[in-house]
Amino acid sequence: MIQRKPGYIERLESTALGPLNTTGRNYYLFILLLSAVLMWGVYAYFVQVYYGLVSTGMRDMVFWGLYIANFVFFLGIAMAGTVISAVLRVTRAGWRTPITRMAEIVTVSALMVGALMPIVDLGRPDRVWHIIAYGRFQSAIMWDVIVITTYLAGSLIYLYLPLIPDFALMRDRLSRGASTLKRTVYTLLAIGWRGTADQHHRLEKAISITSIAIIPMAALTHTVASFIFSWMLRPGWDSTIYGIYFIIGAIFSGIASILIVMAVFRKLFHLEEYITEKHFRYLSYLLLSMMLIYLYLIMTEYLTIGYKLEGEEKHLLELLFIGKNAPWFWLFFISGMLVPGFLILFPRLPLVPRIVVASVLVNFAMWLTRFTIVVPTLQVPLMPAAVGTYSATWVEWSITAAGFAGFMLIFAVAAKLVPIVSVWEIAEENKEHEPEMPETRTGFMERSSLR
Amino acid sequence: MVIDLKRCDGCVGLGLPPQCTQSCINGHFSPKGQQWIEVFQDKLPGGGSYFLPTPCFQCENAPCVNVCPVGATYHTEDGVVLIDHHRCIGCRMCMAACPYQRRFFNWATPEVPPEAAFAEYSPEYPVPAVKGTVIKCMFCVHFLRDGRLPYCVLACPRKVLYMADLVEDIASNGREIVKLSSFLDNNNAYRYKEELGTQPRVWFLPGHGQEFGRKSGDPRPLYPPVWNWGGEGFDRSIGIWPWGEKPE
Numbered sequence: 001m002i003q004r005k006p007g008y009i010e011r012l013e014s015t016a017l018g019p020l021n022t023t024g025r026n027y028y029l030f031i032l033l034l035s036a037v038l039m040w041g042v043y044a045y046f047v048q049v050y051y052g053l054v055s056t057g058m059r060d061m062v063f064w065g066l067y068i069a070n071f072v073f074f075l076g077i078a079m080a081g082t083v084i085s086a087v088l089r090v091t092r093a094g095w096r097t098p099i100t101r102m103a104e105i106v107t108v109s110a111l112m113v114g115a116l117m118p119i120v121d122l123g124r125p126d127r128v129w130h131i132i133a134y135g136r137f138q139s140a141i142m143w144d145v146i147v148i149t150t151y152l153a154g155s156l157i158y159l160y161l162p163l164i165p166d167f168a169l170m171r172d173r174l175s176r177g178a179s180t181l182k183r184t185v186y187t188l189l190a191i192g193w194r195g196t197a198d199q200h201h202r203l204e205k206a207i208s209i210t211s212i213a214i215i216p217m218a219a220l221t222h223t224v225a226s227f228i229f230s231w232m233l234r235p236g237w238d239s240t241i242y243g244i245y246f247i248i249g250a251i252f253s254g255i256a257s258i259l260i261v262m263a264v265f266r267k268l269f270h271l272e273e274y275i276t277e278k279h280f281r282y283l284s285y286l287l288l289s290m291m292l293i294y295l296y297l298i299m300t301e302y303l304t305i306g307y308k309l310e311g312e313e314k315h316l317l318e319l320l321f322i323g324k325n326a327p328w329f330w331l332f333f334i335s336g337m338l339v340p341g342f343l344i345l346f347p348r349l350p351l352v353p354r355i356v357v358a359s360v361l362v363n364f365a366m367w368l369t370r371f372t373i374v375v376p377t378l379q380v381p382l383m384p385a386a387v388g389t390y391s392a393t394w395v396e397w398s399i400t401a402a403g404f405a406g407f408m409l410i411f412a413v414a415a416k417l418v419p420i421v422s423v424w425e426i427a428e429e430n431k432e433h434e435p436e437m438p439e440t441r442t443g444f445m446e447r448s449s450l451r
Numbered sequence: 452m453v454i455d456l457k458r459c460d461g462c463v464g465l466g467l468p469p470q471c472t473q474s475c476i477n478g479h480f481s482p483k484g485q486q487w488i489e490v491f492q493d494k495l496p497g498g499g500s501y502f503l504p505t506p507c508f509q510c511e512n513a514p515c516v517n518v519c520p521v522g523a524t525y526h527t528e529d530g531v532v533l534i535d536h537h538r539c540i541g542c543r544m545c546m547a548a549c550p551y552q553r554r555f556f557n558w559a560t561p562e563v564p565p566e567a568a569f570a571e572y573s574p575e576y577p578v579p580a581v582k583g584t585v586i587k588c589m590f591c592v593h594f595l596r597d598g599r600l601p602y603c604v605l606a607c608p609r610k611v612l613y614m615a616d617l618v619e620d621i622a623s624n625g626r627e628i629v630k631l632s633s634f635l636d637n638n639n640a641y642r643y644k645e646e647l648g649t650q651p652r653v654w655f656l657p658g659h660g661q662e663f664g665r666k667s668g669d670p671r672p673l674y675p676p677v678w679n680w681g682g683e684g685f686d687r688s689i690g691i692w693p694w695g696e697k698p699e
Binding site: 010051052055058059060061063064118121122123124127128130131133135138139140141142144145197216228229231232233234334378381382383384385 | 483489491492493494503505514517518519520521522523538539540541542543545546547548550551552554555556557558559560582583585586630647649685686
């Protein structure tokens with residue numbers, strides 16, 4: 001063993017792998033809390049299945065509610081991985097490396113939760129297999145099923161590929177003292193990664209192909225999700241702008257989510273050295289630009305229908321601007337645009353807290369806007385009848401809470417199974433920090449020295 | 452179907468609920484709250500109002516048929532739109548697609564009178580209604596096959612509703628038989644929201660110089676239909692809280 005002072009790589013490894021070895025009591029308490037919320041949601045779902053959807057606030061006029069709003073919201077969050085990871089990778093933005101892993105996990109877990117929401121919304125969940133057995137390609141739902149499963153599969157592959165060298169690292173580092181099962185799993189998942197130049201070359205190639213392929217997949221996912229609405233003859237939904245409107249909204253809330261996740265893990269896992277203020281600043285500028293594009297799209301949308309004031313659309317605008325949905329609609333502008341914009345641009349306050357507050361507000365506002373996309377349109381009567389009403393019941397709120405708990409639970413478990421930052425990529429990015437590389441190490445270090 | 456609006460008075464003259472709706476409910480045991488044929492009241496430009504009986508329009512380019520992910524809602528050879536309640540997954544996409552709000556959802560197991568149990572379910576006569584599926588007017592196709600008229604047409608006291616045969620070009624309200632094509636032409640027939648391109652198979656005949664609808668000061672109310680077997684339509688005992696508080 002060569003004696004040397006702990007260098008950059010050692011510090012990185014101990015920081016990144018430390019949380020995988022040691023687990024505090026608070027972690028288990030947190031998991032317990034999340035599981036409790038999740039279980040309560042499962043109970044609420046059983047109530048819903050047993051009594052029927054009469055247990056929700058949905059009725060014949062407003063027949064979609066929180067579940068569909070959640071579906072669009074979680075799908076939006078799932079954009080994070082693609083934007084941060086794939087787009088920044090394709091554009092070779094070096095600063096992305098410490099946050100790509102988190103972004104990819106956000107994508108996978110949000111997609112898993114989001115894809116469940118329409119199934120929760122079904123009147124006959126026992127017949128969900130009919131979509132496979134009798135599926136028709138004329139239906140936007142069929143398109144959604146295809147595009148979401150493809151995106152989920154693509155995201156899993158895209159999460160896995162950059163994990164291979166880290167699995168190899170864990171195989172080499174964690175095996176002493178770790179259980180045999182853990183060792184076996186990591187060895188299997190590392191699929192014989194030795195870090196040779198050839199392996200490295202092939203991995204890089206696979207990652208670049210996947211990162212390019214995943215961008216249109218994500219764009220299509222959000223576009224097709226918007227078709228659920230824009231293909232309907234309903235005021236507000238009947239719009240050609242919805243595809244890009246959903247994509248930009250998704251990027252907007254996706255960046256906000258990744259900012260929150262970054263701040264949380266930076267604090268909990270002591271990643272201050274890798275996730276610096278620079279990351280927060282860069283991402284907040286990205287957030288600000290998405291906010292402005294989203295504002296532009298909203299203005300285009302509502303100016304276009306507001307100028308003409310076609311009967312039903314006039315009714316919708318009344319419901320949104322001054323009617324019973326006005327609080328939610330204007331709260332979106334305050335909480336999603338005004339305050340976050342101010343927080344991002346106002347440099348007096350400490351950087352990380354103000355960006356995190358802005359991100360939380362943005363995500364809250366984006367959930368609200370998903371609600372104001374789904375519900376007010378359905379409240380507009382299409383026949384000479386009264387305006388529809390909707391107020392969600394405890395069943396819907398419980399399942400919504402369970403959705404968020406499930407999202408965090410997937411994240412919390414993932415953070416204990418894989419390093420939350422991409423160790424080998426950071427090492428590579430910073431390899432000039434460690435000029436004297438020992439030659440006799442195996443595995444990860446050998447690969448690093450070869451480069 | 453042809454609906455002669457100038458004759459419809461929403462049964463306010465009789466002081467009864469609209470008899471088309473009532474007969475439909477009684478005949479199909481439709482769950483409470485669902486009016487498969489519903490009489491709306493709309494404004495006239497002069498300040499009065501008129502009545503608009505609205506069954507499912509059985510559109511030729513039916514948006515609901517297009518969006519169904521499992522093919523549970525479909526056109527028959529006669530052009531009627533039916534729902535297979537044993538295939539429907541309850542996604543409610545068709546309700547979103549219908550621009551006339553003519554589709555209803557069975558939010559739970561419906562409360563139906565005991566005699567409904569004798570009915571044999573078929574998409575043509577969806578009785579008793581199936582929990583968690585979408586339901587609507589299906590033009591009583593089980594009657595049409597035998598040359599009988601639908602419940603609503605038979606029950607209408609003013610003979611407003613005509614059931615027509617597009618192939619044979621005739622229509623009948625149970626009292627008179629007319630030649631469909633000239634009947635539509637001579638009475639300026641129109642279709643509701645025709646500009647949407649759904650091509651409904653229900654034509655409305657507007658007023659034609661005579662007195663039409665009713666004056667604005669008319670005190671007679673439009674009565675809601677009655678579900679004479681009682682109940683709330685569905686078992687709503689779930690309440691708004693898990694501990695079983697009943698909704699008002």
